[in-house]
Amino acid sequence: MSSRSIILSDSARAALRDSSSICILTGAGVSAESGVATFRGKEGxxxxxxxxxxxxxxxxxxxxxxxxxxxxxxxxxxxxAQPNPGHVALAQWEKRIAGFTLITQNVDGFHQRAGSRRVIELHGNILRNxxxxxxxxxxxxxxxxxxxxxxxxxxxxxxxxxVWFGEMLPAQALNDAFAAAEAADLFLSIGTSAIVHPAASLPEVAKASGAFLLEINIEPTVLTPMADLFLEGPSGKILPELFDEWMAQRANVE
Ligand SMILES: [Zn+2]
Structure with missing residues (x-):
């Protein structure tokens, strides 16, 4: 058994326990942990x-x-390449709660391969034509x-x-993403530098609408000062622990 590495405040525990509408945003960092970061080989x-x-x-x-x-x-x-334990944890999470929206900036389809069914793809999918x-x-x-x-x-x-450079993001996906962010009471920003808009606005919108904002990243970002909780480290390690913690908190109230 590996020991837990995340430490949650009382308010974070309460946010996990009481959340009925969870919104997740994943970015390049999540894919990087599966080894498909930039597609820029050092040679060749x-x-x-x-x-x-x-x-x-x-x-x-x-x-x-x-x-x-x-x-x-x-x-x-x-x-x-393969989805990592962070992808898997998100897919399991989706199965346990109706109010769960997964938005991704990644185009690799790992979330679907890990078992996620409802995925809003802001930048399309590289496996599709x-x-x-x-x-x-x-x-x-x-x-x-x-x-x-x-x-x-x-x-x-x-x-x-x-979505190529200079192109608009798909309107329907964008609308769905902002609606989910607005409705969320718990928003997770995971593995994204939180710089490129409009996706970078999603956590801000969620926070302004009253959501508890939780950020997971290997280093602080421009979003970090705004986050209610920042968990520093790889999402493949933190997300499974966070999902376990969520399950434990829910078990306490059921
Ligand atoms: Zn045609």
Whole structure:
């Protein structure tokens, strides 16, 4: 048995116990613990490019093969990596309470692979395709990149269904995310630097609406001074403990 590393205040325990609407925001740090942080290898072909150079519509129009090859490389990394215990804890948590919304900035689909059913994907999903011409999502889902860019039935080029630099976040996902943040009485910001808006506004909105704000990260962020509780460390270690603590607090009142 490993010992607990998290220490909760009385108010944090009460927030856990009394929460009926939990909202979670996960960011790159959660994926990094599964080994898929930046997709920037230290060597090899792709280390020569910055993500901004490839993850945009101009790059895709100008050189679709190059962009597709990069995404195929990234997909291979994702499919060969595994969700970590933090992903698993969140999936278990969702099964135990109706008021649970998981919002992620990650595109790797780890939450779903860990068992989460309701996931709001703010930046899309790298394993999914979308037709550039007709917009059909899921088109050519199983089409792997070979030598040419895969095409939709309509003849349009398929692109990864992710939000590229310079693109808007999907409106429905964004609306759902802000509604959940507003309704939350417990908000967890996990593994995100809390800098990039609009996602960075979610914890602020939750806090302003009266939620207990709990942050988990390997280092303090700009959000930390606003958090009711900051737990420093890897989410893969802290989340399973926090979920256990939540279960224990609920057991006390049932
Ligand atoms: Zn199409």
């Amino acid at each position: 072909l792709w280390s020569k490019f910055r993500p901004e150079e490839l993850a945009n519509i101009q790059a895709f129009i100008q050189n679709p093969e190059l962009v597709w090859e990069w995404y195929q490389y990234r997909r291979d990394i994702v499919t060969n 979308r037709c550039l011409k007709c917009g059909n999502i899921g088109a050519g889902q199983e089409v792997p990149f070979k030598e040419k860019v895969p095409l939709c039935d309509c003849g349009g080029m398929l692109r990864p269904d992710v």
